[in-house]
Amino acid sequence: MASTAALVSLRLMSHPAPLDPAVPARWTADRYLRLVDEGVLGPEDGVELLEGVIVAKAPQNEPHAAGVRRVGQALFRAVGDRAVVQVQLALISGQHSVPEPDAAVLPGTVADYDRAHPRTALLVVEVADTSLKQDHLTKRAIYVAAGVPEYWIVNLRDDCVEIRRRPEPEARRYASTAIARRGERIELTAIPGVTVAVDDLMPSPAT
Numbered sequence: 001m002a003s004t005a006a007l008v009s010l011r012l013m014s015h016p017a018p019l020d021p022a023v024p025a026r027w028t029a030d031r032y033l034r035l036v037d038e039g040v041l042g043p044e045d046g047v048e049l050l051e052g053v054i055v056a057k058a059p060q061n062e063p064h065a066a067g068v069r070r071v072g073q074a075l076f077r078a079v080g081d082r083a084v085v086q087v088q089l090a091l092i093s094g095q096h097s098v099p100e101p102d103a104a105v106l107p108g109t110v111a112d113y114d115r116a117h118p119r120t121a122l123l124v125v126e127v128a129d130t131s132l133k134q135d136h137l138t139k140r141a142i143y144v145a146a147g148v149p150e151y152w153i154v155n156l157r158d159d160c161v162e163i164r165r166r167p168e169p170e171a172r173r174y175a176s177t178a179i180a181r182r183g184e185r186i187e188l189t190a191i192p193g194v195t196v197a198v199d200d201l202m203p204s205p206a207t
Contacts (some may be wrong), residue, residue, distance in 0.1 A: 003170045010107045026052030029098050033090075033117070050138055052096035058130055062158050066203040067127035071154060074200040076127070082191055083122060084110055091124070092147035099139060102127045102154075105188065120192035125201075128158040140164065143170045150189055154201050161176050161198050165189060 001124040018114045024031065032049045046057045060068070079085055084106040090098050099118070101138040105123040106113065124143050135153050143151045146166045151174065153162040160181050164174035178184050182202065185195040 012118050027054060028095055028098060029051070029092050033092075040101055048100045049091075049096070049098040050142065057100070060177050061129060063203055064124045064131075065127045067129075067154050067156060067201070070203065071127060071201050073103060074196050075103055075123075078188070078194050078196050079105055079183065082194065083107060084113065084118075086118070087112075088111045091121055091146075092117050093142050093148075097124045097146070100140075101125060105190075107190075108206050120146070123150045123152065123188055125152045125154060127154045127156065132207055140174070143167070144172050145169050145172060152186070152201075157202070159202065159205070161186060161201055176184060 024160055029049060032041075037186055041047060041054075043166050046059075047054050048057060049055070054159055068087065072085065075085045085103065085198055087103050088100050089104075091104055092098050094154060101121075101124045103125040104118070104121040106118045106121050119167065128135040132153075132155065140151065147169060149165065149167060151164040153164075155162055163178045163180055163186060164176065165178075166175035167173075168175050180198050182199050182205075184198050186198065188196070189196045
């Protein structure tokens with residue numbers, strides 16, 4: 001098993017170039033999760049696995065934290081017991097990615113995830129400010145490849161919600177893209193009748 005020092009070094013790099021031969025050039029989801037189970041990685045490390053690379057998550061500024069709180073509350077309220085809502089928890093998304101999206105709506109019941117991380121989602125939501133480029137490129141490609149049917153980006157920079165639907169995994173893109181703005185509502189396509197107001201997802205506008 002790789003040393004903690006080697007893992008820390010790997011985490012801080014922008015691309016995988018490990019010096020320790022015990023550290024793989026590309027981590028699998030299973031091997032990454034074993035590091036968590038063995039205590040090598042913990043919540044305080046603030047990392048996630050993206051495309052085989054252990055990546056440090058950016059610290060949250062106040063607008064991002066406000067957006068995460070609002071998204072979680074809005075989804076919990078809208079979905080009720082028709083699905084499971086999780087906030088900033090692991091979602092196994094293929095062989096080489098374990099992102100921790102800001103929110104995800106999962107099929108089934110809470111008990112379905114008592115012994116395992118979810119491997120699919122009905123909806124994934126990322127709140128984007130400083131992370132906008134990563135959410136547009138890396139995260140989008142990961143969720144498409146995993147077949148997530150709907151992906152929302154709460155875009156704090158442009159004060160809107162970007163809605164992506166109809167994943168095309170081979171093309172690594174969503175076929176449908178739309179923009180929702182304040183005053184509008186978004187329907188979660190996987191759960192008919194469930195809608196969320198854009199205003200409930202966004203922090204209050206500056207006055």
